[in-house]
Amino acid sequence: MLTRLAQVVTAIAIICSLSVPLASAQPDFGSEYTQTQFGPMGPAGRDMLVKVRLAGLWEGPAGRLGLQKSANPLVKEAGRHLIDGHAELDAKVLELGRTLNVPLPSEANVDQQGWIAEMTNAPAGSVEFDRIFANRLRAAHGGVYKFLAVVRTGTRNTLIRDFAKRCMEVVLDHIQVLEATGMVDFNDTEAIPLAAIAAPLASSAPVPTVPQAVPNVPRTQNLAQDNDSGGTDALLGVLVMAAVVGGIYLWTGGRPRGSRSKRQ
Template sequence: MLTRLVCRSSLVLATAGVISVASATAQMNPGMPSQPTSPTQQTTPGSQPGTSPMDRPLTTNQDPNGPAAMMDKAFVREALEGGMAEVQLGQLALEKSSNPDVKQFAQKMVDDHTKLGSEMKQVAQQLGVKPPDKPSSKAKSTMTKLQALNGDAFDKAYIKDMVKDHQQDKKEFKQAGLNTSNPALKDVISQGAQMIGQHLQLIEQIAQKNNVVASK
């Protein structure tokens, strides 16, 4: 009889101990899920929660040979050509102009477009776009025209070309920003659009001051 009571007591104590441990575990981990994580909570292969768009590869969700990617590549190539032309024309204006406003603007073109070009080249490299090593035929034509001019004639022609170029660039950057879904390119476009807007405002003021009429 005593042996039975001892066995019963041991069984009761053991059961109570299991219940106590389970209760303590539950109190220590109140948020522990009782069921497996649902499919919507699982991380997809290759993704990392909290990763910003700028940290992801440029072509993560984009066909590198698809229409959208080709448009991005074409814009980057043209933007690099245009930036190269702005730098070269700015250097020419620094050499030929004696107008302080024109020279100041020209120096700004060299500095700002060199910086933007550096940012754009990083995107070009990631997109697989080879940066151009020479300006476009249009830029060459403008350069040839301006090289033949001197003095006030050069200043007026340069101012007029800069107004026209920046008006066109402003439209193209705005449209490219709307078209692209590439986060890195969109960021550079945003920087470029802001810069071009400032340049346009400045050159329009210089044009007005020097009685240069440039069509919009």
């Protein structure tokens, strides 16, 4: 009897071990995605790290200019928020770049350098400086905030998701302190196009306004994946039932109840 019980347990264990790889198979997102221990890493996640790094390379210095050149205490306060916020994000994005093997820029792009030049050339203590400071930075943060929301919603990588969330919190704080200066022209908050803010490192290719944050998987492929998952579950159920029936058969010695009673 113990021998038959061991045979049943062994049969069930073998069936389950064969079925598990089918049930846990990872979907293929395409050649642009790499699998990491934190989830699939795709173009949108890599693009976000580059954009956050680029933002820190000009918005941190812009914050320092606000402290040095403005006579407006509200502009100075916004400058302090920019310095602190981008110091935090810059340290984190460099860490994530190393962890996820994403190369990051080391200097601001041409457009960003031009915006810094505008602030540098504006007279210190002037309303002109304060307006350039508030409007350039408010427009930039508005565009980045929308991009971060797209990435946060679509990514399956937990590191990117958590970092996008924190970036959104910092960027929203910066938007609020910039608006609090009273210098923001709300008719001109789209003055800086997202493509310019997000210009990729050492690339002349056009940058899409809103990069795809999730894998572009056709609906038919999604259905196929659902069907595969359902089919695997059904197969596992059938195999387990077969094992149970086989166990009962072995337990009773492969004989009907009637034949056993006749022998008795």
